[in-house]
Amino acid sequence: MIESVLIANRGEIACRIIKTARRLGVRTIAVYSEADAGAPHVRLADEAVLIGPAPARESYLVADRILAAAKATGAAAIHPGYGFLSENAQFAQAVIDAGLVWVGPPPSAILAMGLKDAAKALMQKAGVPVTPGYLGQDQDPERLRREADAIGYPVLIKAVAGGGGKGMRKVERGEDFDAALTSCRREAAASFGDDRVLIEKYITRPRHIEVQVFADRHGQVVHLFERDCSVQRRHQKVIEEAPAPGMTQAARAAVTEAAVRAARAVNYEGAGTIEFIADGSEGLQPDRIWFMEMNTRLQVEHPVTEKVTGQDLVEWQLRVASGEPLPLKQDEITLTGWAMEARLYAESPEAGFLPSTGPLRRFRLPHDVRIDTGVEEGGEVTPFYDPMIAKLIVSGPTRQAAARRLAKACRAVEVYPVKTNAGFLARVLDHPDFLSGTADTGFIERHAEALVPAAAAPPAAAQQAAARLRVARSAGVSADPWRGAVGFRIGGPRPIVVALKARDEILQVTIDDQPAPEAVLIDDAYVAFVDGEAHGFGEPRVSGALDGGVAGGGVLSPMPGKVVALLVEAGASVELGQPLITVEAMKMEHTLTAPVAGVVAEALARVGDQVTEGQLLVRLEKVD
Structure with a gap:
């Protein structure tokens, strides 16, 4: 076993790797940017090295700084986690050339699978079925449009x-x-430094099925069954599970055998995921599942595979990188029960899923499920990195049991003042179409109205709890219990009896002998947590909680970020809903549109500008 490992990543995956490495007696070295100086992964590691300013391109994406940190700390190996440089073949080769162990596949395999067009061509030669589309080198926009027209819309x-x-x-x-x-x-180009694209036929009822594969240096290649990641928003996974619902024995054999063939075709080593797209219109059929791409790294959703197989995949990675054979042979790997994972994002579903940033005055997650996270109460969510702040993972004997348990866990989330998608996740997990096991990648879009209801007033119980706590505080009541009950009327003639008991900074409210949500005093806000959502009264303004707002005829930036496109000029006439400006934050683009028809009086931001939340970007004059 290698003696020490530098983790070239941050957040929850860095903490996850540290946990296994510590159990195996492997010394860990963390790297961090200036924005992450107080992050949990820095504290949990045996040693930590500052590698640059907050932006990833000046820290986590700078290979030379990471290699220098490894040399300075005497690290024996580098684990890239996922994202950042994890699928960068040049970085992998540089690690190997520096005499370090690369905890990942050979650079040749990363190169072979790193470009989707080349990977598909390779898979076709290996006998792996691929989706129809255009994989050509000619990237002229006219050629790409003609190919899309020939394939037939919709295309991807x-x-x-x-x-x-x-x-x-x-x-x-x-x-x-x-x-x-x-x-x-x-x-x-901004994310990968490469703006080339391919065109694929868009499958109208697509299911996203992927297979976890592992290979060692001794010629062994195995799979650890499949996962279903069909519940997605903007092509990003939201809920993942293992096994895939509705998977037949014939379809499983077809997809897992294809995955193993794909790994063998590139002489793979370590952990990898072969992603397939399936036509779910008539269930999962062996001949209607096509290769999509390979991720040459550990996946975000690897915990659900760990839950159903009982294996630690990070341990497998470290053992394979140390030259050991795979811990198990194919016939020794078993699948038991069902597992699900929900990605907790710092975002506001009610505001178009815009990222939410700011301090974590409260960050409480359920204790009876597996939690993988890289933030903590008292920390901060910054605009520099991915908005995923935690993963909630559960298992159960059946799919229904796992879904119920995960929904309950999501409803128990308490985060404030940063917005999260916890309530949205619970509604997804409770939805009949999800529970039926037939959800495809269009599930969220089709059910948006039910999953993301329009912003409404907080529940009456939450309002009452907060109001009573406010009264108690103003009266100087703190830890002394209130005795007796108060009668009052809400929405009808029958008196409703409310019992109140103050304990420290929490007010416990009972309405007609039924417990109501607790109201908590956080800074100057009275907050009640109901079904994964925070209902604040008198709370400060929260970053990311607004959608491209309007103030005096102007369009405001809804979050801190960088202007990447200005789509109008001063004097231009614009229609209601016309795109005006695009801001990039948390590695995603957000295009702001005209809230009214009018004339652009002034464009106050330019491409490349760093903007703050609430900053006026475009001033409009309304046309009557």
Whole structure:
């Protein structure tokens, strides 16, 4: 076993790797940016090295600084986690050339699978079925549009490099193709330094099925069954589970055998995921599942595979990188029960899922499920990195049991003042179509109204709890219990009896002998947590909670970020809903539109500008 490992990553995956390495007696070295100086992964590691300013391109994406940190600390190996440099073949080769152990596949395998067009061509040669589309080298926009027209809409434009939903656009109509291509290329260039794309036929009822594979240096390649990651938003996974619902024995055999063939075709080593797209219109059929891409790293959703197989995949990675054979042979790997994972994002579903940043005055997650996180109460969510702040993972004997348990866990989330998608996740897990096991990648879009209800007043119980706590505080009541009960009327003639008991900074409210949510005093706000959502009264303004707002005829930035596109000029006439400016935050683009028809009086931001939340970007004059 290697003696020490530097983790070239941050957040929850860095903490996850540290946990296993510590159990195995492997010394850990963390790297961190200035924004992450107080992050948990820095404290948990045996040693930590500052590698640069907050922006990833000046810290976590600078290979030379990471290699220098490894040399300075005497690290024996580098584990890249996922994201950042994890699928960068040049970085992998540089690690090996520096005499260090690379905890990942050979650079040749990363290169072979790193570009989606080349990978598909390779898979075709290996006998792995692939989706129809255009994989050509000619990247002229006219050629790409002609290919899309020939394939037939809808089509999917995808960056040939990278993943995670970055540089990917669904195009429904030919007239929308050019704008989608421009945005896709810009996002791909910013995320991966490569703006090339491919075109795929968009499957109308697609299921996202992926297979976890592992290979060692001794010629062994195995799979650890499949996962279903079909519940997605903007091509980013939201809920993942193992096994895939509705998976037949024949379909499983077809997809897992194809995955093993794919890994063997590139002489793979370590952990990898072969992603497939399946036509779910008639269930999972062996001949209607096609290769999509390979992720040459550990996946965010690897915990659900760990739950159903009983294996620690980070341990497998470290053992394979140390030259050991795989811990188990194929017939020794078993699948038991069901597992699900929910990604907790710092975002506001009610405001179009805009990222939410700021301090974590409260960050309480359930204790009876597995939690993988890289933030903590008292910390801060910054605009520099991915908005995922935690993963909630559960298992159960059946899919229904796992779904119920995960929904309960999501409802128990308490985060404030940063917004999260916890309530949204609970509604997804409770939805009949999700519980039926037939959800495809369009599930969230189809059920948006039910999953993301319009912003409404907080529950009456939450309002009452907060109001009573406010009264108690103003009266000087703190730890002394209130005796007796108060009668009052809400929405009807029958008196409702409310019992109140103050304990420290919490007010416990009972309405007609039924416990109501607790109201908590956080800074100057009275907050009640109901079903995963925070209802604050008198709370400070929260970053990311607004959608491209309007103030005096102006469009405001809804979050801190960088202007990547200015789509109008002063004097231009604009229609209601017309795109005006695009801001990039947390590695995603957000295009702000005209709230009224009018004339652009002034464009106050330029491409490349760093802007703050609430900053006036475009001033409009309304046309009567």
